[in-house]
Amino acid sequence: MFDFQQISRYRENNRLEAKLATGGLPRSIWETYSAFANTYGGVILLGVEEARDKTLRVTGIPDGPGYVRLFWQTVQDPAKVSANILQPQDVTLHTIAGKEVLVISVPQAERHQRPVYIGDSPFTGAYRRDGEGDYHCSPDEVRAMLKEDAVSQILTDTDFIEDPEEREARIGPLIDEAIADADGEIDGYLAKRYAVPLAPVPKVINKFSKDIALYNLMSRAGLDEEGREGNYLTRYNAAIKFLTLVAEGKVSLGTEASDPQAAAAAGFSMHSNRRLFSRDTMKGM
Numbered sequence: 001m002f003d004f005q006q007i008s009r010y011r012e013n014n015r016l017e018a019k020l021a022t023g024g025l026p027r028s029i030w031e032t033y034s035a036f037a038n039t040y041g042g043v044i045l046l047g048v049e050e051a052r053d054k055t056l057r058v059t060g061i062p063d064g065p066g067y068v069r070l071f072w073q074t075v076q077d078p079a080k081v082s083a084n085i086l087q088p089q090d091v092t093l094h095t096i097a098g099k100e101v102l103v104i105s106v107p108q109a110e111r112h113q114r115p116v117y118i119g120d121s122p123f124t125g126a127y128r129r130d131g132e133g134d135y136h137c138s139p140d141e142v143r144a145m146l147k148e149d150a151v152s153q154i155l156t157d158t159d160f161i162e163d164p165e166e167r168e169a170r171i172g173p174l175i176d177e178a179i180a181d182a183d184g185e186i187d188g189y190l191a192k193r194y195a196v197p198l199a200p201v202p203k204v205i206n207k208f209s210k211d212i213a214l215y216n217l218m219s220r221a222g223l224d225e226e227g228r229e230g231n232y233l234t235r236y237n238a239a240i241k242f243l244t245l246v247a248e249g250k251v252s253l254g255t256e257a258s259d260p261q262a263a264a265a266a267g268f269s270m271h272s273n274r275r276l277f278s279r280d281t282m283k284g285m
Contacts, residue, residue, distance in 0.1 A: 002043060002103075004094050004096050004101070004103070005096065007045075007048065007056050007058060007096060008055055008056060008057065010056055011054050011055070011056070012050055012054070012056070013131070014039070014040070014042070014129050014130065014131055015036075015040065015041065015042040015043065015129075016042060016043050016045070017032045017036075017042060017043070017044050017045070017134075018045045018048040018049060018050050018056050019032075019044065019045065019046050019048070019049075020047075020048075020049045020059060021046040021047055021061055021067070021102070022047075022059065022061065022062065024067075024070070025046070025067060025070055025071060025074070026046075028134070029044060029046070029071075029104075030074075030080070030081060030118045031118065031127045031134040032044055032106075032127075032129075032134050033075070033081070033104075033106055033116070033118075034081075034115075034116050034117055034118055034125065034126060034127040034134070035127035035128050035129040035134035035135070036106035036108075036129055037083075037085055037106055037107070037108065037109040037113070037114070037116035038109065038114055038115050038116055038126060038127065038128050038129075038137065039108065039128050039129040040108050040129070041105075041106055041107045041108040042106055042129065043103060043104070043105050043106070044103070044104040044106065045101055045102075045103060045104075046061055046067065046101065046102040046103075046104070047059055047060045047061040047099065047100060047101040047102060048101055058096045058097050058099050058101060059099065060099025060100050060101065061099075061100050061101070061102055064093045064100040064102060065093070067102050068091060068093065068102065071091060071102070071104070072091070079120070080118065080119075081116070081117075081118055082115075082116055082117045082118070082122070082125075083109065083113045083116050085106070085107060085109050085110075085113060085116065086104070086105075086106070086107075090104065090105045090106070090107070091103075091104050091105075092105075115137060115141075122137075124136075126141075128141065174217060174220070175213075175217065177216075178213040178214075178216035178217045179209075179213050181212075181213070181216050182209050182210075182212040182213040182216060183209065185212060185243075186205065186208070186209055186212065186243060189243035189244065189246060189247045190205075190243070190246065190247070190253075192247040193246065193247060193249060194253065198253075202253050202254065204242070204253070205253070208238075208239035208242060208243065209239075211232075211235040211236055211238070211239045212236055212239050212240075214232055214235070214236075215232045215233065215235065215236035218232045219232070219233075
């Protein structure tokens with residue numbers, strides 16, 4: 001329990017950040033918000049400064065209610081912050097030594113909310129807490145959080161599964177199904193002009209097969225087309241547009257096409273094809 005009347009006894013650490021904030025909400029508050037949300041949570045104190053000896057000193061803020069209104073306006077704006085994970089009781093004003101201090105208690109974000117980031121990109125706007133500072137998440141750290149998010153979304157009927165073997169047992173068959181569906185859909189287009197299976201498989205087809213399979217997986221839970229999940233739909237549509245052009249003869253794969261009439265007669269018949277990609281190649285997508 002944080003004792004605000006004994007604030008001088010505290011020091012900044014990986015769960016506590018003090019900011020002077022005499023001229024309004026500091027821009028760095030959002031980096032700290034992101035960092036706390038993506039790690040273990042923490043408390044932000046506005047109207048408190050860190051002295052040279054690392055002790056905390058109350059300075060106060062000039063307009064507590066105004067700061068609160070501005071904070072809520074910003075944290076609820078998806079163009080500024082990817083997710084508002086706070087409840088009303090998490091943002092409170094306290095009077096300490098006759099001065100107003102704004103206390104913001106940031107919880108750790110749920111798995112499906114991470115990474116919490118500022119701006120329009122998790123790769124440039126996500127932060128983590130390390131010691132007393134906020135640091136940009138590395139691309140690998142962001143990918144790991146996005147992967148956890150995706151697995152949780154695909155397994156719509158259960159909470160996040162901690163055990164890797166159990167998680168693989170649940171997600172594996174769904175990945176197999178998505179890959180098979182993607183292979184079948186691609187062959188349906190290519191069979192109009194090419195003998196399938198293709199050998200070797202052009203890189204562009206391999207890429208689009210991943211995009212289609214990922215869309216198949218993520219759409220199980222429904223896609224938020226206006227949010228970051230809309231990227232899966234965009235990539236799927238691009239794949240289908242390309243395959244349609246190939247089927248119409250407007251785009252060539254760079255390999256010799258089979259007789260168009262014979263291919264057309266084959267229609268959308270399915271072949272027992274070598275998979276264009278596998279579970280292993282989907283890791284990190």
